Amino acid sequence: MNKLLKKAIAREKPVNWPDITLGSLLSHLAEQFTGRPAVCCGPDQMTYLELADKSDRFANYLHQAGVRKGDNVLLQLPNSIGFLVALFALFRLGVRPVLAMPTQGENDLETLCQIAHPRMWIHPDHYLAHDFQPLATRIAECLPTLQQVVVYQADDPDCTLRSFCQCAPLNQQDAPTVDMEDIALLLLSGGSTGTPKLIPRTHADYLYNVSIMAEICRTNTDTVYLVTLSAAHNFTLSCPGILGVLQSGGKIVMARTPSCDEVFPLVEQHRVTMTSLVPPLLALWLEYRTWDESDLSSLRLLQVGGAKLESTLAARVKPELGCQLQQVFGMAEGLICCTRLDDAPEVIMHTQGRPASQWDRLRVVNADNHEVGIGETGELLTQGPYTITGYYCAPQQNLTSFTQTGEYRSGDLVRLTAEGNVIVEGRIKELINRAGEKVSCTELEQCIARHPDIEDCVVVGVKDSDLVERICVCLSERHRISLAELRIFLQQQGLSNFKLPDQLLSVANWPVTPVGKIDRRQLAVMARQQTDNADLHLFQSMSDYRPLPVLAEEMPLHASPLDVVCNFLALRPEKCLAYEKDACWHIGFDALAEIHLYKDRCELLMPGKCQRFSHQHDYLHSLQQALNALPFSRWRALGVGDFELSYLFHDLPAQVPTKRPLLQLLIPRFELMLTEGKAHLKATNSTEIALLREQLMAADHIYTPVELEPGRHLDVRERLSQDDSETYKQQVKEAIEDIQHGKYQKVILSRRIFLDESLDLVASYHFGRRHNTPARSFLVNYNQHQFMGFSPETIVESTAQGILSTQPLAGTRALKADEQENTRLREELISDTKEIAEHAVSVKLAFDELRQVCVPNSVSVQKFMQVLPRGTVQHLASQLQGTLAEGRSCWDGLKALFPAVTASGIPKRAALEAIATREVEPRGAYSGTVLMLDSDGALDAALVLRSLYHLEDGFALQAGAGIVEQSQPVREYTETLEKLQSIGLYLITER
Incomplete structure (x- = not known):
């Protein structure tokens, strides 16, 4: 016998401790309530005798398939008669059902299989829109020895298991002897993280759990219980739930979904007296009820649990639904607290009740494990006759989840009233560590709930590189409130500034864990994805600003x-x-x-x-x-x-x-x-x-060309060829010497030409754009910047999907009016070894820079060494592309590629040092970038060349040339002339 069972048996037992097993329970009920209806689902109904018979037949089917006492079987069926048939069959055989929710995903199922090592998996081929067949195939590949019992929807649409119940009932000699202290079933832990842990419940402790709750809820043969939540949920199954109502001779009505348009007609049709909901579903019921006219008058008791119920919602139950509310605070690990039917309204509205059993022991402790006083908040520790002392096959988890004396650390923050009622304040793990300050999600949720336009919200912590965790408020997308408005409201409520939310997440459909709780972990993932997409509502203290409509x-x-x-x-x-x-x-x-x-x-x-x-x-x-x-x-x-x-x-x-x-x-x-x-x-x-x-x-009219007006068109060609030519040629010569001494491979040195005239930027832009074929063009009048230009290339282009590209240009010849001459110059360009080598080196550098920020092996050359016309010159051009690596943004792409190699040199750092030394004035916008950025991460950054600048000292042109070891000072100077003419030919003076 394992240590866990020894601890369980050694627990102090109440005088009404059960002396039968769950396997024998159904046969006793069939004798007592033979012809009474036990369960119905859709058009199908079974009496207690029929349910016991079908369960015995399915037990025989499983026995013939080799399933034996002590085996674990993964049971994953929807709300149906078949679920009960299979459940009691497994109990009868002493086989432990591992109860999985119908929506449980592949990762969770694999984890459950790793823990429980089930012999068999019982599941449908389809459930609602969920297709199990691909999943079943993958599971079979991973676990070839796992037997699968598949309920096919085409043959058995209501999942009654009728085709598996054609054999004879189980022979008495094949029925094993099962001890009431044996593990009866394995439940899923209902934690908000969604990570599966298995909870071993014995036949005795589970039946005790069921019996005391049936007594508190006063179930009897008139009770009709509607199963709205998953039947595999502990709340639905045993509080008192399905088992408690059956034990009392009542009737179970299975709803396939908790949708109001399904369950309200079921309440009316079957005269349902009792059901169980979680708070989000209660909110939907109340909303639906405002216009629904179904007869719900039979409903006497509504249990609400699974999460804390706000008192404002609790107060609406009796007036709007006409039934008694019972708050239930419990855990699949054991302890159940609940309000009593005769409690005062203030107890029912504002507390989660007191322990179900007088044998339950509760302690509320602080972080140092010392008990706190009445009314003070701390972590709830509990032990009792039906509370486990360890998770199934989880020794490491048990070290942190249970004390040395066997108390279960619930992780719930609660406080106790003088009368012994529990008030749930939240979860220990639902504290957000924001820059060292601990913020309670529950406290913030309660404050937000006071807003008249907000009905439901969830607060989660999201990992943040600055704050450790930032505060994210998740609201249903139907709420039309901005983060600024919410922060102002909370400030008016007296909330400290460090508790104000940093992010607002609009949620179309609440993600839930397999046991029906809101999945806070998934919400945090969604919030991080919102950050990655950059379409983010974040505040860092400018809380008095409100988003403006566009x-x-x-x-x-x-x-x-x-x-x-x-x-x-x-x-x-x-x-x-x-x-x-x-x-x-x-x-x-x-x-x-x-x-x-x-x-x-x-x-x-x-x-x-x-x-x-x-x-x-x-x-x-x-x-x-x-x-x-x-x-x-x-x-x-x-x-x-x-x-x-x-x-x-x-x-x-x-x-x-x-x-x-x-x-x-x-x-x-x-x-x-x-x-x-x-x-x-x-x-x-x-x-x-x-x-x-x-x-x-x-x-919106034709722009009147002004270049033909007398004296407006400024011809600066002669001036360009006379200005500082010898100075520039000397700089080129010295740079070549630096290259020969190994200081760098290439550097772009530029020269700036000031003009005496006052120029019209807009008119010059219009004239020049009609004669240029740029990759991008721009006209800027922004703060100290006044310039216009025609960019030959982009430094970086990044899409919202993270596709990064760049277009290095290197290698230049003039572009003239004579097409024959252009062809000759083009052929000269593509055969010039100096230009080809210069271009190839630039492409190699761009390739290496992209690889720094892109997914490995995603970088490729899309176009190589094409000749592109750009105004008065033609260039060798290539295009490279890659996919941004995880965690990288468009800014990482700009950092890797800026400045363009076309405007700096190789290697860039050494070339930048040379430029700073040899060029007297800062470049400013020249060879920088004009860019366009979208909130979704799309970036388009053009290289600023071929431009006219209005500086403090007047109007200026600037151009450079790429210096390599094979360069000739005269040729590089000529190249600057050719580039200057892209703008210099189209200058228009002011009137």
Whole structure:
């Protein structure tokens, strides 16, 4: 006899301790209540005698299949007559049913099999929408010796097991002798984590459990019990449940689902007197009852358990359902507490009752295992005649779940009243460790429940790199409340700031564990997935902001998008960025919020507010913190990253500016998206969208070209060829010497040309865009940045699904009006060994950079060494692609690829040091990035080249060339001329 059973037998036993087994119970009941109806399900009904007969026949079937006393059998049947037939058959044989819920998944079943080593698995081929057949095949492959008894829906739609009960009843000599202290069945632990543990209940302790609850609930032959929850649930089976009502000669009505449209007609049809629910189902019943007209007048007792019932919901039961409420607090491990039918209303409304047996022993202890006083909260420890002293085959778990004296550590936080009633406050594991502060999920749930528009909520802790755990409030998707509004409400309730929720998760359907409890672990997983998708409602202290509604509208366009863009931008809106991608112009202006990344911090700016995030971990982390702190979701940002951001990325602190931001993001109040013939408008309210509509209508006409106006077109070709040519050639010569000495392989050195004239950025953009074929184009008037340009390549493109790509360009020739000359230059380009080698090295570097942040073996070259026209030049271009690795974001992709090798060199860090040494002025936006970022993680970052800049000292052009060992100073200087002309040919002066 194992130690567990020795402990069980040694327990102090009540005087009414059972002296029969569950296997012999049914035959006694058949003699006593022979022709009375025992159970019905759908169109089928069985009397006590018929149920005993079918159970004996199925027991014989199992015996012939080799199942013997002491075996474990996995029983996974839906609510049905067949469930009871199989259950009592197994009891009769001394075989221990392992009760699995019909919805139990593959992982749980594998775990149960590893613990219990069942000889047989009894299950349907289908249950509702769940197809068991693929699962059965996989289980058979893993456990080939496991016998399977499959109930086929086509042959037995109501799961009565009739085809297995055709044999004779079990012979008396084949019926084993079963001791009442033998393990009768193995129940699933009902913990909120959903991890299966098996609870061994003996025949005697389980029958005692059933008997005392039947006595408390006053069940008798008139009792009609509706099974709404799973029959395999301990609450449904034994509190008093199915077994208690059968023991009293009552009738069981099986509901296939707990849906109101099924169970309410069953109550009316069978004159149901008693049923059991969990709190979420009670809330649904009450909601459904507001318009349902079913006759529920027969219902006398409604048990609610499985989770704490809020008093506001409890108070509605009698007025709205017309029956007595009984609160039940129990555990499959044993102890049951419940209110009594004659308790005072305040006891029934506000407590979970007192122990069912006078032999139950309860202690409430603090973290040091010392008992607390009456009314103080602590962990409930219990032992008693029907409470287990150890889980089945779980020695390690038993060390932490039971004390040395055999008390069960329930993990429930409770307090006791002076009258001995239990008030459940939550679970020990439902404490959230938020930055060292312990926050009770239950306390927060109770505060939230006071909100007049919230009916149900669950609070979970979600792993957080900064806070250890953040507080996530999960609400049904029908609740239309923002996180900001919820935080303000809780502050008004007097809740401490450290207890305010950080995240709001909208839930379409509550995930539940196999025993019917809300699955908090799955909710935490869902909350983490919401974080990964970046569509996240998080707060970091800006709780006075509320998410603003976004109004969208569509309008037809009559002029070309380019014309409309230029007409619109000629109005000079403040804080404005226009970004062209794939023939679609995205325009954002006027700041709803801004995010600025500095050397030492990141700032979130909103009207009248500045929130700082220091780089305690790293700059990308604080950047993500700032984005997470935006008090709205589904946003789009446009932004500018300076070239000097690369010094931060490549750990060159001496070169990183300290006083100006390296990256600036604008979350615009107004958005336009213009394509051929169509415009999409977005704003935050009807007044703003009306204003935007009016401005767009005013801009929807042909843009008048101004390059033909006398004196407006500025020709700077001669000036470009005369400016600092010798200085630049000397820099190239010195760089070649550095390369020869092994300092680096390649460096891009640039030269900046200032112009004396005052230029019109918008008119120059319109003129230049008509003569350029860029990968992206942009026009920026944002804080200190005023520039426009035509990018030849993207640094990084990242989709919301995590597909990362980059487009390195290296190798250049001029692009002229003469097609024959262009063909000759193209052939020259693709056969120039210096250009080919330069391009191949760039592709190899991009490949290695992608591999740093992508799934192994996902990186590939999609296009290699194509010739692409870009304004006045043509380039060798390739495209590479990979899939972001788990835990990586688009920012990791940008960090790996920025700056573009086209604008820095190889290796990048050494090239950056050379650029900082040889170029006198900071580059700023030149060779940095203009980007577009979406809240779902999509990022499109263009390289800033071929641009016109309005700087403090005037208007300027800037271009560079890639220096390698084979470079010639004259040729590299010529290349800068060719690139400068992409912009220099299309400059328009101000009027």
